[in-house]
Amino acid sequence: MAKEKGDLLQGTLDMLVLKALQLEPMHGWGITERIEQWSESVLQLGQGTLYPALYRLERQALIRSEWKVTENNRRARYYSLTREGRRHFSDELSQWRRMSRAINLVLEATAE
Amino acid sequence: MSWIRETWWRIRSLNRQRAMESGLDEEIRFHIDQQTEKNLRAGMGPEAARHEALIKFGRLESLKESTRDEFRPAFLEDSMRDLRCGARALRRAPWFTLFASLTLALGIGASVTVFSVVRSVLWRPLPYPDAERIVVITVDTRGVQDAGAAEGELLDLRAQSRLVDHISTIFGVDAHVSAEGEVHRVPAASATDDVLPLLGATPVALGRTLDAAQDNTAGGMRVVISDELWRRQFGGDPAVIGRRIQINNLQMEIVGVLRRGLRVFLRPSTNAAEQIDVWFPMILGQSRSYRGSEILGRLKPGVTLSQAQAEFNAIAARFVAAHPSAYPEGALRLTVMPLLEALTQDVRPALTALLGAVGFVLLIGCVNVANLMLARNNARGPELAVRRALGASGLRITRQLFIESIVLAVLGGAAGLLAAYLGLYLVDWLRPTELPRQSEISMDRTVVIFAIGLSLLTSVAFGLLPALRHIRTGHSLALTSVRSQISAIGARRFQGALVIAEVALSIIPLVAAGLMLRSFVNLTNAPVGFDSSDLQTARISISFHQYRDAASRWRFHRELLERLTKVPGIDVVTAANPLPLAPLQVTRRYGRETDDNAALSLATQQTIVPGYLRLTQTRLREGRDFTLHDIDTERPVVIVDERIASRLWPEGAIGKRLTLMAGERRRVLEVVGVTNAVRSTSIRDGNTPHLFVPYHVYATELSLVVKTSLNSESFSSAIERTVAVLGTGRAVFNVRPMSNYVSDSISDTRFTMFVLIGFAGAALLLAAVGLYATLAYVISQRTREIGVRMALGASVGHMMGMIIREGVALAVLGALAGLVGALVVTRTIRSMLYEVSPLDGATLVGAAVLVVIVATVAASRPAWRAARIDPNMALRSE
Numbered sequence: 001m002a003k004e005k006g007d008l009l010q011g012t013l014d015m016l017v018l019k020a021l022q023l024e025p026m027h028g029w030g031i032t033e034r035i036e037q038w039s040e041s042v043l044q045l046g047q048g049t050l051y052p053a054l055y056r057l058e059r060q061a062l063i064r065s066e067w068k069v070t071e072n073n074r075r076a077r078y079y080s081l082t083r084e085g086r087r088h089f090s091d092e093l094s095q096w097r098r099m100s101r102a103i104n105l106v107l108e109a110t111a112e
Numbered sequence: 113m114s115w116i117r118e119t120w121w122r123i124r125s126l127n128r129q130r131a132m133e134s135g136l137d138e139e140i141r142f143h144i145d146q147q148t149e150k151n152l153r154a155g156m157g158p159e160a161a162r163h164e165a166l167i168k169f170g171r172l173e174s175l176k177e178s179t180r181d182e183f184r185p186a187f188l189e190d191s192m193r194d195l196r197c198g199a200r201a202l203r204r205a206p207w208f209t210l211f212a213s214l215t216l217a218l219g220i221g222a223s224v225t226v227f228s229v230v231r232s233v234l235w236r237p238l239p240y241p242d243a244e245r246i247v248v249i250t251v252d253t254r255g256v257q258d259a260g261a262a263e264g265e266l267l268d269l270r271a272q273s274r275l276v277d278h279i280s281t282i283f284g285v286d287a288h289v290s291a292e293g294e295v296h297r298v299p300a301a302s303a304t305d306d307v308l309p310l311l312g313a314t315p316v317a318l319g320r321t322l323d324a325a326q327d328n329t330a331g332g333m334r335v336v337i338s339d340e341l342w343r344r345q346f347g348g349d350p351a352v353i354g355r356r357i358q359i360n361n362l363q364m365e366i367v368g369v370l371r372r373g374l375r376v377f378l379r380p381s382t383n384a385a386e387q388i389d390v391w392f393p394m395i396l397g398q399s400r401s402y403r404g405s406e407i408l409g410r411l412k413p414g415v416t417l418s419q420a421q422a423e424f425n426a427i428a429a430r431f432v433a434a435h436p437s438a439y440p441e442g443a444l445r446l447t448v449m450p451l452l453e454a455l456t457q458d459v460r461p462a463l464t465a466l467l468g469a470v471g472f473v474l475l476i477g478c479v480n481v482a483n484l485m486l487a488r489n490n491a492r493g494p495e496l497a498v499r500r501a502l503g504a505s506g507l508r509i510t511r512q513l514f515i516e517s518i519v520l521a522v523l524g525g526a527a528g529l530l531a532a533y534l535g536l537y538l539v540d541w542l543r544p545t546e547l548p549r550q551s552e553i554s555m556d557r558t559v560v561i562f563a564i565g566l567s568l569l570t571s572v573a574f575g576l577l578p579a580l581r582h583i584r585t586g587h588s589l590a591l592t593s594v595r596s597q598i599s600a601i602g603a604r605r606f607q608g609a610l611v612i613a614e615v616a617l618s619i620i621p622l623v624a625a626g627l628m629l630r631s632f633v634n635l636t637n638a639p640v641g642f643d644s645s646d647l648q649t650a651r652i653s654i655s656f657h658q659y660r661d662a663a664s665r666w667r668f669h670r671e672l673l674e675r676l677t678k679v680p681g682i683d684v685v686t687a688a689n690p691l692p693l694a695p696l697q698v699t700r701r702y703g704r705e706t707d708d709n710a711a712l713s714l715a716t717q718q719t720i721v722p723g724y725l726r727l728t729q730t731r732l733r734e735g736r737d738f739t740l741h742d743i744d745t746e747r748p749v750v751i752v753d754e755r756i757a758s759r760l761w762p763e764g765a766i767g768k769r770l771t772l773m774a775g776e777r778r779r780v781l782e783v784v785g786v787t788n789a790v791r792s793t794s795i796r797d798g799n800t801p802h803l804f805v806p807y808h809v810y811a812t813e814l815s816l817v818v819k820t821s822l823n824s825e826s827f828s829s830a831i832e833r834t835v836a837v838l839g840t841g842r843a844v845f846n847v848r849p850m851s852n853y854v855s856d857s858i859s860d861t862r863f864t865m866f867v868l869i870g871f872a873g874a875a876l877l878l879a880a881v882g883l884y885a886t887l888a889y890v891i892s893q894r895t896r897e898i899g900v901r902m903a904l905g906a907s908v909g910h911m912m913g914m915i916i917r918e919g920v921a922l923a924v925l926g927a928l929a930g931l932v933g934a935l936v937v938t939r940t941i942r943s944m945l946y947e948v949s950p951l952d953g954a955t956l957v958g959a960a961v962l963v964v965i966v967a968t969v970a971a972s973r974p975a976w977r978a979a980r981i982d983p984n985m986a987l988r989s990e
Contacts, residue, residue: 028139029146044168051139067135076142077135 216524219477221531615926919971
C-alpha cells in the first residue's frame with residue numbers, strides 16, 4: 001500500500017478539496033478561499049494545482065459539477081460531493097489520522 | 113470497475129470537448145475576477161489588483177495544459193492542434209511558404225528525376241538472367257579500335273575459351289513482311305543460336321528456339337517471331353507454328369514465338385533495335401577478313417573478369433601465331449567488358465555530370481530553405497518569447513515548430529514528387545538518341561523514399577535549429593533590445609555567409625551550362641561539308657537475290673531515279689548510301705597505290721550517284737563529279753575530300769591512283785575530283801577523312817535524297833507508288849528530312865545542354881530568392897537604424913543605394929568564390945565540350961556578370977521598401 005510521494009501529495013490535496021466541499025457546494029475560487037482561511041493563510045492553492053484536481057476528482061466521480069448563477073448574477077461552475085465522494089473522504093480521513101498519529105509518535109519519541 | 117467509468121468519461125469528454133474548453137476558460141476568468149474584486153475591496157488600485165490576481169493564480173498556459181490533459185487523450189489531440197496551428201502559421205506567411213516549398217520541390221524534383229535516370233540506365237542490371245556476367249568482347253586490330261570480330265574468330269573463340277560460354281553474335285537487319293497485299297518493314301535480327309538463351313528468351317512461348325543447323329538451309333529459312341508480331345499479324349493464333357510468312361519476298365516457316373516483353377539492349381554497332389520482331393538463324397563462316405560482328409558471351413559461374421581477360425590475352429596470342437597474314441605486326445587485342453559497362457560507356461560522363469549538377473541544385477535548395485527558415489524564425493522571436501513568458505514549455509514550442517517544419521516538408525516533398533514525374537516525362541519527350549535503355553527509365557521506389565527522407569531531414573534540421581536557439585535564450589519578457597541586437601547580428605552574419613555560399617554554388621552549374629551552350633553552338637556551326645536543309649530522304653530496300661549483280665542493281669536504281677524525276681512536286685532526285693551522320697557508316701582503308709597494307713589509313717566511304725554532290729552543296733575544289741557514263745562503263749574512279757588529297761598528294765591529286773581496301777580485297781581507283789572536308793561519322797570527329805565512290809564500286813542499297821515541295825506524306829506515297837511499279841516487294845522506310853540525321857547526331861549534347869541550363873537557371877533563381885530573403889530580414893532588423901539615418905537627412909536614393917550595395921557585395925563575394933570552384937569542377941566535363949576550353953574566359957566573366965545583375969534585381973525590392981520607411985514609425989518601433 002506504499003504510495004509514491006507525488007501520489008501522497010496529490011491524495012492529500014484531493015482530501016482537502018473534498019473537505020472543503022463537505023459543507024456545501026462551492027465554485028473553484030470559493031474552495032481556494034475556504035482552504036486559505038482555514039489554514040490561516042498557510043495553504044494557498046493556485047499554481048495550476050486546483051483545477052486539475054477538480055477535473056480529476058470529477059473524472060473519478062467523487063464530485064459532480066453544474067453551472068449556476070452566483071449572488072452577483074455571474075455564471076460559475078459549482079462542485080459538490082457525490083455519495084461515493086463522501087464515502088471516499090471518510091476512508092481517506094481515517095487513514096490520514098492513523099498515519100499522522102504514527103508519524104507524530106515516532107518524531108516525539110525520546111531515546112530510551 | 114472504475115476504469116470503465118473513467119474510459120466512458122473520457123469518451124464522453126471527447127464529444128463535449130469544446131464545451132469543456134470554453135467552460136474551463138470561463139471558470140478561470142471567474143476565478144481571477146473574484147480575486148481581483150477581493151483585492152479591490154482590500155484597497156489595491158485596479159491595475160495592481162488584477163496583476164496580483166494573475167500572479168496568484170499562476171501560470172495560465174501550463175495550467176490549461178495539465179487540466180486539459182486530464183480530460184482528453186493528450187498526445188494525439190495536441191498534435192492535431194499543432195498541425196492546424198502549423199498550417200495556419202504557414203498560411204499567414206504566404207511568401208515564405210511559397211518560396212520554401214518551391215525550393216524544396218525544385219531540389220527534390222530535380223534530384224529524383226536525375227537519380228531515376230541514372231539508376232535506370234547506369235546502375236540497374238540489365239533484364240537478363242545473370243546479367244552481371246554477360247560480357248562483350250571487343251577486338252582491336254590493325255590500328256582500329258573496336259573493329260568488331262570476323263566470323264572465323266568467333267568460331268575459334270567458341271572452341272578455345274574455357275571460361276566464357278554462350279559466345280555468340282547478333283546483327284540487326286530489316287525484314288520486309290508482306291501481309292494482305294501490304295509490305296511493312298519490321299526490325300529484325302540475325303543471331304546465332306546462343307543469343308536467345310543468353311537474353312533469357314528461352315523457354316519460348318510456342319514452338320522452339322532457333323537452331324541454325326536445321327533452320328538456315330538452302331531450301332528455305334525458318335524463323336522465330338516476337339509475341340507482338342504474332343498478335344499483330346496472326347491474331348495470337350496458337351496454330352501458328354509451321355505456318356509460312358513472307359519476308360523479303362521469300363516464304364519462311366515459323367518455328368517459334370517468343371514470350372512477351374523481350375527487350376534487346378545492345379550497343380548501337382550491332383544495329384539491333386530494342387524490339388525485334390523476326391529472328392533469323394545465323395551460320396558462322398570461316399572468314400577472317402570481313403569484320404564488324406559484336407561478340408557476346410557470359411562468364412561461367414565463379415569466373416572473374418580478370419581471369420577471363422587473362423584467358424583471352426592468351427587466345428589472342430594463339431590467333432596471331434596461327435594466322436600471321438590476318439594480323440600484320442601481331443596487332444590483335446581482345447578485351448572482355450561487362451555488357452552494361454560497354455553499353456553505357458559513352459553516356460556515363462554526361463550522366464555523371466548531370467548527377468553532379470543536380471547535387472548542386474539540391475545543396476543550394478537546402479541552404480535556401482535554411483536561410484528562409486532562419487529569417488522567419490528570427491522574425492518570430494518576440495512572439496515566441498511572449499509565449500514562453502505565458503508559460504508555454506520549451507518542449508511545447510519545439511514541438512510546434514517541429515510540426516510546422518513537417519508540414520512544410522510534406523508540402524515540398526509532394527510538390528517535388530510531382531515535379532519529378534514531369535521531369536521524367538520531359539526526358540521521354542526530349543528523347544536523346546544516345547541514351548540507352550530509355551524505355552526502362554521509371555521512378556524508383558528507393559528514389560521516392562530518398563526524396564521524402566531528404567525533404568524531411570532538410571526542413572526539420574533547419575526548422576529546429578533556430579528554434580532550439582530560442583528555447584535557450586531565456587523567457588523573460590524583458591528581452592532587452594541590446595541582447596536582441598547582439599543575437600541579431602550573429603544571425604545576420606550567418607545568413608550572409610549562407611547567401612555567399614548559395615551564390616558561389618549557383619555559379620558552378622551556370623558556368624557549366626554556358627560551356628555546354630557554346631559547345632552546342634559550335635557544333636551546329638561546325639563545317640560538315642554539306643548542306644542538308646530542305647532535303648528529304650527515304651531508304652529504298654531491294655533484294656540481292658532479285659538483283660544479283662551490280663549492273664542489275666544499277667539499272668533498277670537508274671530507272672527509279674528517272675521515274676521519280678517526272679513526278680510533279682519532286683524537283684531533283686539523287687541518291688547515296690550511307691547518309692552522312694547516319695548511325696551506321698562504312699569505313700575503308702585507303703592509301704597510295706604503292707603503299708602496303710600497314711601504311712593504310714581509315715576513311716569513311718559513301719556510295720553516290722551523279723548529282724548528289726551538287727544537291728547537297730558539297731563543294732568540288734578540283735576535278736569533276738561522277739557521270740552516268742562512268743557508272744555505265746564501270747570506270748574505276750573515286751572522289752576524295754581535301755584531307756586525303758593534301759595528305760597523300762600535296763602536289764595535286766587529280767589523276768593519281770588511290771588504293772582502297774575492303775576486307776582483303778584491294779582496288780585501285782583513279783582520283784577524278786577533290787571536295788571540301790566532309791564529316792560523316794560525327795560532327796565532333798574532324799579527323800576521319802571522307803571519300804566518294806560511284807555506284808558500281810560498292811553497289812549497295814541506296815537512300816534517296818530529294819528536293820521536293822511535297823509534304824512528307826505525299827512524298828512518301830509518291831515514292832511507294834513508283835517503287836511498287838518497279839516491283840521490289842520491299843517497303844520504303846525512314847522517310848525523314850536529311851537535317852534530322854544532323855540534329856540527331858548532336859541530340860545528346862543538346863540534351864545535356866538543356867538540362868544544365870535548366871539546373872543553372874534554377875540554382876540562380878534560388879540564390880536570388882535567398883538574397884532577397886536575407887536583405888528583407890536585414891532591413892526589418894535595422895528599421896530603427898534606417899529611420900534614424902533618414903531622420904538625420906539621408907536621402908531615399910542614398911538608403912536604396914546602401915541596401916543594393918550590400919546585396920551586390922554579397923553577390924560579388926559569392927561569385928568570386930564560385931569562380932574558383934568552377935575552375936576546378938569544369939575540368940570534369942572537358943570530354944563533353946567542343947572547341948571550348950573549360951577555362952573559357954568569356955563564359956566565366958559572363959556568368960559572374962549575370963549573377964551580379966540578378967543580385968541587383970533581387971536587392972532592389974528590399975531597397976525600395978527600406979526607402980519607404982517612415983522615420984517616425986521606425987524610431988518608435990522596437
